[in-house]
Amino acid sequence: MRVEGRDPSRRRILGIGGALGLMAATGLSASAALARRPSVTGAELRSAVPLPPPFQVPLPMPAVLQPVRTSGGTDRYEITQREASAEILPGLKTPLWTYEGTFPGPTIESRRGRPVTVTHRNDLPVPTVVHLHGGRTPAASDGYPTDLVLPEHWPEQQPEQQPAERPMERPDAAVHVRHGMHDPRAVVTRRTRDYTFPLDQRPALLWYHDHRMDFTAPAIWRGLAGLHIVRDAAEDDLGLPAGPRELPLMIADRAFAADGGLAYPALDPTLRERPGVHEAYLAGVLGDVILVNGAPWPVHEADAARYRLRVLNASNARHYELEAVTDDGRRLDLVQIGADQGLLAAPVTHRLLPIAPAERHDLIVDFSGLAIGSRVRLLNRLGSGRTRDVMAFRIARRATDGSRIPRTLSTDLPTWRRTDAARVRDFSFRTGRMRGGHGWLIGGRPFDPARTDVTTRLGDVEVWRLVADVHHPVHLHLAGFRVLSRSGRPPLAHDAGLKDTVSLRPGEAVEIITRFDGYRGRYLFHCHNAEHEDMGMMANLEIT
Incomplete structure (x- = not known):
């Protein structure tokens, strides 16, 4: 299917693109071989307007809503x-x-x-x-x-x-x-x-x-x-950076049409009747503008002190690998203190930190040793050109800093063991046929709200084994989980803590463990590549 009004030579097809049909026909081994762990799954939209230079717009802070x-x-x-x-x-x-x-x-x-x-x-x-x-x-x-x-x-x-x-x-x-x-x-x-x-x-x-x-x-x-x-109160008492030195950062990519509106390849731009995107974007929609809190490549004037960065990847399909680098090439530590579902047991230090759609990282970055007037860029090592930049910090002033990073952050993390599991389940996340075209399937089936896919009992511990063809950030509603392994090997450093979204890489098998101890009722698990989700990659979970 041709995207009307777009020159295919101006699109950069990443990840799987036209390989969807072959993956559906030949299964996981072929798709993994085709993908060879590409940095991104999706196709990039190019903006039709001139883009501003990076690090000129001040970082906005979302307003805090007051109760009525x-x-x-x-x-x-x-x-x-x-x-x-x-x-x-x-x-x-x-x-x-x-x-x-x-x-x-x-x-x-x-x-x-x-x-x-x-x-x-x-x-x-x-x-x-x-x-x-x-x-x-x-x-x-x-x-x-x-x-x-x-x-x-x-x-x-x-x-x-x-x-x-x-x-x-x-x-x-x-x-x-x-x-x-x-x-x-x-x-x-x-x-x-x-x-x-x-x-x-x-x-x-x-x-x-x-x-x-x-x-x-x-x-x-x-x-x-x-x-x-x-x-x-327990988190408040840890002495972490707070107030103006705690920054929520919602990172999201977008593309802009010639009239300044947001470009998106919807089959039905009114979003009223026909779901889906044009064929070139079935693997996911990527933008060429990186927004942080709704601003393009912003800059924040910072004290020479520790900052707490509450990072959310709110992109539809784009993965990031974050790195903090000074203008003279020095890498700063990204000290991870929390994951999707709150504080880790102890800090974990990174230089490069991947983050998939819907994942959150709670980070400490220390600017105290930097000269006034120096700059730190937050970069995306999976990007190229303009999508390599995310935002910047300009060190504006000296300041006292009473914050700290405790060696022990939390003692209330669950300690589920494999032997606690009432059952083990296997789920494949792969492309396939759906309504006569391409879709994204869990266990070979597209989402149907009238079908119960998984039934479990309130309080049960389960181990789930998740297998991917290409990148799939898998989100479980209601229950947090721990990552047990990746393709038979130990979890990665950024898998620490309690999560609700795990990034499956091409050809990878990931084991997670959880306890369904929240509420009874109907919930979901799905891929959080939002285009995959819309094209069938969801399933029902019934807790009884």
Whole structure:
């Protein structure tokens, strides 16, 4: 399929590109041989506007949302999802879909064990779903992809979507746009929905984003993402860098059209009916502009002191390998103190640190030995050209620094053992045929909301073995897990701690262990390459 209006010579095809069909036909060994561990899986969109030089725009900080009221020990927030425009590239206005009119959306700051209820109001032109990624959340508020919040004038039942042989079981159930697919358990609301998060979990950097079935990727690309930070007293007492020296960093790549809008190769740019992307981008959509907190290649004026960097890869498909380098070529240590689900047991020091889509790294970087006026660039060693730069820090002033990095960070990490496992399961994440075309499958099957793929008991410990053809960042809802091995070898240094997303590299097999001790109900596991997710790479997990 040709992408209209685009010269194929201007696209850089990375990872698998046209090899999809061969991988589907010949299986894992062929796909691994073809891939040979490429740095990226996906195809890059090129912006049609001049791009600004790096390290000129100040790093913005997302606003912290204030509760509209506090009662009964619960903080209550309100967020309106609405269209807005912002000056992302200097001198250009970019239309966005936003939470509260900003990209990223406002940050919610919470305390461990203190419930939060967020009322989302949908003023966008399409249905939405909100998922708190990393949240230990009851199923009713987890953001299941068919639990839609409809816009005011959206028809709840579109005639072409209703399979004649399967009437609606419930008046609030939704039949989704995928051909004839039907979810009898969907709970649909109009205009607003309350999401309740108990937050009975370790302090961590979480994030919230749209999770609508088949349209997650373009919705996130258009701006529907924000941060949610959980804190507790034990973490507060560690003496880590705090206040203005704690920086949340949402990294995301985008591409820009000639009119300043966000370019995205959707088959249906209205995101109303036909899901999917043009064929060249089936492996994932990459942009040529790196945004941090919504700004292109920003710069931050920093003290000569330690900083805590709370890093989220919110890109649809792009992987990064981060490195902090001074202008004279000196590498700074990236001291990892936390992972997706909170603090590590002890710090781990890196010089290069990979981060896949949806992963979070909690890092300490020490600028105290640097000269005033010097610069540190945060680089992406998997990028080339403009995508090699991420952001910069300019050391602006001397300062006192009372922070520290304790040798022991946390003592509450789970200690599950293989012998605790009630069962071991195997899952393959591979390309395959879907609806007469290419898709992305788990265990050879595309996602069906009406099918239960895995059933487990509340409290059971399980070991899962995950096998990939190309890059697949695999995310498990509700439960954090530990990485046990990679292709029969010990985990990598950045696998430490409790995670909810693990990066599978081409041809790799990864073992994880978890305990399903949160809540009963229907949850998901899926690839967090958002294009893979939209094209079938999700599965249902029922906790009984």
